[in-house]
Amino acid sequence: MEIFLLKNIDNPESHRIQVYQQTGGYEQLKKALSMKPEDIIQEVKNSGLRGRGGAGFPTGMKWDFASRDPKLPKYLVCNADEGEPGTFKDRPILEKNPHLLIEGMVISAYALKAERGYIYLRGEYPHAKVVLEEAIREAYESGFLGQDILGSGFSFDLSVHQGAGAYICGEETALIDSLEGRRGQPRIKPPFPVNVGAWGMPTVVNNVETLSNLPLIIKIGAEEYKKIGNPECPGPKLYCVSGMVERPGVYELPMGTTLKEIIYEHCGGIKGGGQLKAVIPGGISTPVLTPDKIDVQMDFVSLPKVGSMLGSGAVMVFDESVCLVRVCWRAIRFFEHESCGKCTPCREGVGWMRTVLERIESGFGRKGDIELLQDIASNITGKTFCPLGDGAAGVVLNFIRNFPEEFDYHIQNKKCMVEA
Amino acid sequence: MEEIKEILKRYPDRRGALLPTLYIMQREYGWLSQEALQAAADALNLPPATVKGVATFYAMYRHKPMGRHLIQLCTNVACMIMGAERLVDLLKERYGLEPGGTTEDGRFSLVIMECIGACDRAPAMLVDTDFHADLNEQNLFEILEQYK
Amino acid sequence: MIELTIDGKRIEAEKGMTILEVAKANNIYIPHLCWDRRLKPYGGCRLCLVEVEGQRKLMAACSTPADNGMVIHTDTPNLQKARRTVLELLLVHHPLDCPVCDKAGECRLQDLAYKYGPSESRFYAERKHDPEATSALIERNPNRCILCGRCVRVCWEHQGVGAINFIGRGFKTKISPAFEETLDCEFCGQCVDACPVGALGAKPYKYRARAWFLESHDSICPYCSVGCTLTLDLREGRILRVRGVDGKGVNDGDLCGKGRFGFDFIYGDTRLKTPLVRKAGELVESTWEETLYYVANRLRDIKRQYGADSIGAIGSARAGIEDNYMLKKFMKEVIGSDNIDTSARLGYAWVLRALNDTYGINQNPIKLDSPIGKEVVLVLESDLTSTHPIFGLKFLEAKNEGTYLMVADPRKTKLARRSSKWIRIKPASGTVFLLGLINYAIREGAHLREEKEIEGIDGLIESVKPYTPEKVSELIGVDTEQFIEAASRFVNAETRLIALTVGAAENQKGYETVLAAANLLMLLGEGPDSLQVPSDYSNTLGAWLSGTRPTEGGKDLYEMLYNPGSLKALYVMGEDPLVTMPDGNTVKKTLEELEFLVVQDIRLSETAKLADVVLPAAAWSEKEGTFINSQGIPQPFPKVVSPQGDSVPDWQILRNLARVMEHDLGITELGKLREELSRIQTDRGQQRWRFSPVEVPSVAQTTTDYPIIMVTGNIMQHSGALSVMSKSLSHVLSDAFVQISPEDAERFGVKDGEFIKISSPLGEVFIKARVSDEIPEGMLFVPVHFAHARVNYLVSHSRLGNAHPTPVKIESTSTATPRR
Secondary structure, three states: OOOOOOOOOOOOOOOOHHHHHHOOOOHHHHHHHOOOHHHHHHHHHHHOOEOOOOOOOEHHHHHHHHHHOOOOOOEEEEEEOOOOOOOOOOHHHHHHOHHHHHHHHHHHHHHHOOOEEEEEEOOOOHHHHHHHHHHHHHHHHOOOOEOOHHHOOOOEEEEEEEOOOOHHHHOHHHHHHHHOOOOOOOOOOOOOOOOOOHHHOOEEEEEHHHHHOHHHHHHHHHHHHOOOOOOOOOOEEEEEEEEOEOOOEEEEEEOOOEHHHHHHHHOOOEHHHOOEEEEEOOOOOOOOEOHHHOOOEOOOOOHHHHOOOOOOOEEEEEEOOOOHHHHHHHHHHHHHHHOOOOOHHHHHHHHHHHHHHHHHHOOOOOOOHHHHHHHHHHHHOOOOOOHHHHHHHHHHHHHHHHOHHHHHHHHHHOOOOOOO | OHHHHHHHOOOOOHHHHHHHHHHHHHHHHOOOOHHHHHHHHHHHOOOHHHHHHHHOOOOOOOOOOOOOEEEEEEOOHHHHHOOHHHHHHHHHHHHOOOOOOEOOOOOEEEEEEOOOOOHHHOOOEEEOOEEEOOOOOOHHHHHHOOOO | OEEEEEOOEEEEEOOOOEHHHHHHHOOOOOOOOOOOOOOOOOOOOOOOEEEEOOOOOOEEOOOOEOOOOOEEEOOOHHHHHHHHHHHHHHHHHOOOOHHHOOOOOOOHHHHHHHHHOOOOOOOOOOOOOOOOEOOOOEEEOHHHOOOOOHHHHHHHHHOOOOOOEEEOOHHHOEEEOOOOOOOOOOOOOHHHHHOOOOOEEEHHHOOOOOHHHOEEEEEEOOOEOOOOEEEEEEEOOEEEEEEOOOOOOOOOOOOOHHHHHHHHHHHOOOEOOOOEEEEOOEEEEOOHHHHHHHHHHHHHHHHHHHOHHHEEEEOOOOOOHHHHHHHHHHHHHHHOOOOEEOHHHHOHHHHHHHHHHHOOOOOOOOOOOOOOOOOEEEEEOOOHHHHOHHHHHHHHHHHHOOOEEEEEOOOOOHHHHOOOEEEOOOOOOHHHHHHHHHHHHHHOOHHHHOOOOOEOHHHHHHHHOOOOHHHHHHHHOOOHHHHHHHHHHHHOOOOEEEEOOOOOOOOOOOHHHHHHHHHHHHHOOOOHHHEEOOOOEOOHHHHHHOOOOOOOOOOOHHHHHOOOOOOOEEEEEOOOHHHHOOOHHHHHHHHHHOOEEEEEEOEOOOOHHHOOEEEEEOOOOOOOEEEEOOOOOEEEEOOOOOOOOOOEOHHHHHHHHHHHOOOOOOOOOHHHHHHHHHOOOOOOOOOOOEOOOOOOOOOOOOOOOOOEEEEEEOOOOOOOOOHHHOHHHHHHOOOOOEEEOHHHHHHOOOOOOOEEEEEEOOEEEEEEEEEOOOOOOOEEEEEOOOHHHOHHHOOOOOOOOOOOOEEEEEEEOOOOOOOO
16 A cells, blocks of 8 residues: 555655655645535545544534535534654644645635634644744645635635643543633533534534545546545555564554454564563543454454454553553543542543552552442442543453452462562 | 733633643742742732642642652563563662652652553653663663763 | 433423533533533533433533434443542642632532542642632632633633633643733622632631631622622621622522622621710710610701791612601601602602603612523613622623623723724713714604604704714714714614613713613614613612602702701711711711701711711611612611611611600601501503603813813712721722823823822812823723722712813922812
């Protein structure tokens, strides 16, 4: 497969508009501007593109909802707040291929008739902010942003909105609250952002990678696009692999490449020839898999069949040297830190799970603690305001379900199986 | 103020500019002191409690004075399994620097981060706005010695 | 309509209601802690989770819209378990200090824990022990807080204040003012009523009574003319606190600080307990019998010597209609005089006059909900959220629901801060602003839109010719562009409203302002419903409607008080003209020249200090009565406590006096009085529109000697001269002050907190200065509530009912010579 999303990134000047344009950049925008907006939306629907942020919602459908809402103005917001631990797939686009994203955004905005856009960039990426702002400046200078883009009569303004360290703002309604200058807490749905979003107006929030697929869809058309990867959810996919592999990093592969292929072929296998113990396929919130499950296609439809999810495509690989109780504890500490505090089960319950895990991990676990954890977790699942609490509870339940012996060992022996 | 005026143009209402305004105040005042928050409230016609509520929601705003250089070290899962916690211990041993604290000479402050998106090159940190990865017990201090 | 099933019961509901609302309407109990009818659904506490068939997840009833065909279960074992867990988690850190918590017995958390259990938690943790935070009227106990956020949301969403907020995130979140400072807000206390637990409480109520010993009575607020229903909680015959209760009264549960905390004026130190009679220059205590005979004799003598027309009376905007009617009856039947009036003469009477001169009507009750749903609302130089707080809330609510709220005011009032557009006009230039709008509307051809022609259109067109946008923007001190933008929005709206207050305490608006507003609205085809001018106080309208004014050619307030020598005797009931009315010097002179002054009041007022006889009246709550609120609704209030000392209800004093004067008024008891009152017919007038041009609008003129305009008015925590008797309200503010802009402070060398001398051609006063950006350069704002400040001595009055802003000069006391 031809590399598209990460094209040119080995070129140190890849972020400059000249480099981007030399290899066909912004040509798709010209093509798109000659199309009717509704035809672009239809093309995106036909392409089968699904959101790359984690939920995998069909992008064309989201756009359709927003474009049917008569209210104006409409907003297009790029979700560049990849805060899910283990995730760094958007970073190469943001830092090294920013014009691909900008081109994708202008095409999307044109299709949606949105005249204002924001890139909600996580505060933890200060370098990306510099790169993006420079790229936006270049794009304005070249007439790809601003008034009457390329003489089409269509205008679009774009700026970077820097987040300030809140995982929850990756959730689209919390992101909108944060964009509006509020505490980034999720909103009640319905209404959905496509109808009542930023400043009460129809708003489309799409992930960086999703928007970066737009030039490709325009370039090759929906039919060709559908031939890439799994036809049920096609397209190129960025997989970011970390942990105990020989070559961690971001890989652009056809959607549906197996987890086994990613780990053992693209990433060169387990670090130092070690033994695989567990793997999280899509970021910390997605259920952990045991080694027997890794012959699975990494896409939105296959992973649920083995009890997990694609999430952000953030693969975290753990070998025999890693204590999974500690991983579980650290993950829950993260969720506790990131809980917004709005709803009771998440605010209070996640803290309790962390407390219990902490005592197990540090050798003070009590008999019944595992059952207690399972009970709290099951009383969080499905009862919180937003999926953050579900994510936290899921981590606890899945780690215990898949690796009960490690937890038991900790409680019975007051120490770690790995150290032993 | 000119800068805030420019930022205000990007948003349909004044409140939209709150996050960027807080960053500006943090840069100007060093941290979000009462004075800094009040200035943000005045600039955007918001009650101070609203501004403080927003400022304290986000982890990257500072609510006490910081050292000259801010170390933001990730210890989330990917960095943890690659030894980030050992680095935290070393910072304490070498500089007497505790998470959330500042060295006595005011040179460094340390904040523990929740995933800075550098898991493939873990452990990683930001020093001010500079990114450093593939850290280990040796290069950590070689890097930090460049910050005076 | 939709149909759904809750717990097996088929229910019909309106589309758009939430599951919780439907359940509530059908008396189906779903527990909740964070929900509040007035606020947007929050979905935080997770107690209201319900099972909806076909939904994988449990749904929060407070934030899930009810849908056709839904089958809902509100009380399954699964839900009970979920609720038990939520309560278990909340109780981990919540202190179990119920024995010393004022909320015990009416605490929602306590009730829910009782209902669902468990008695113990599986989690052990140190309970929070943050220090309690006190303030003038509100106690915060952060340890008891369960972070439901109702206080934060009611303060910001509903009150538009934002004094407190969630600070921090997640488990560490706390609710506090911005800098953990002492709460310094409006002290409306809405957060106290909203708090489901004991985290927020009314300070005056702290440790006063267990909830289960309280006895509750509903009453009507004695302060402003909104007429809120107060729920009085008593123990052992003493009112301990006041609450607003959801669903009760015109306020539907909302209360302002005056209503909630100001009830204790009846326990004020200055209450009169016995009659006083001046003997050898001193007021000395006397018996009722002796006093009434004395009064009777003096009145009889004066009547004999100078005629009945030499005796006058002033009624009260705070006393019930029964009391006022009795005064009128006494004057008419016993004295034989029609010389009677109230403070309404200085304000509300002019509103009615202006309405009559334009719409042809004699009454125009407001509608509290009038701003809701209007496209544009203009609030003109009026601090509605201070003077009529619950009416003011409706403007915030309208704005939240999409109304364009335009505020033309030099003061940065709360409505100005929360407006869609704040036009900072010069003080007392509201009338000119309106004339400019009329001029603009005529340019836009607004007068041609209506089919029927209104009488006097030519005169109107002629009269506003000089008020071109350029001229008006210069006069009111804003950019022409800004003025035109505002004018265009107002004139071209589909629906609109103008709201303002005109009161005895305010000197920047008057007859001409209402006239201009009515002309503008008629020009745009709007009826009197679009002009909302509330009456001042609890019974300003009631006193008017019960006939407490000259109805047969008698002397009005101007003739009685501003024409020394026109009367020989004056009977003042429940009013303190020396403090509340302009041109204090003249009022004082008039009163001093009287041969006989009787003051009947609940306290020894400034006017009472000049009296020959002072009669102690029972206060609100110590007697029954009826107020007629701004909406024209008569609202009876009960007697719930015993009168202080020997005080007696006003109407009974008059009945007794009449008896002593050997006159049977035919009134033995209240029922009889009310029966007579019910027979009074008031002519509401017929709508007959005609333009009534404003001849010469007063534009505040400063001179080199008097370069600043002083504006007077009411502030949030006080109401006329009554509220200063309340200890609670005085905790918030008990001292007179004058607001001065930072620019003028600089210019005149005034430091914040120092005493400054303010002089007008009528006199001079010394008041503490508060430097504030709430007012613009060239203006002072002075609250009228504080007798010792004698602000009214500087203000002139206008017999034309026009605005009479007061040009003054100020001097820092470091340069001025203090009065000896």
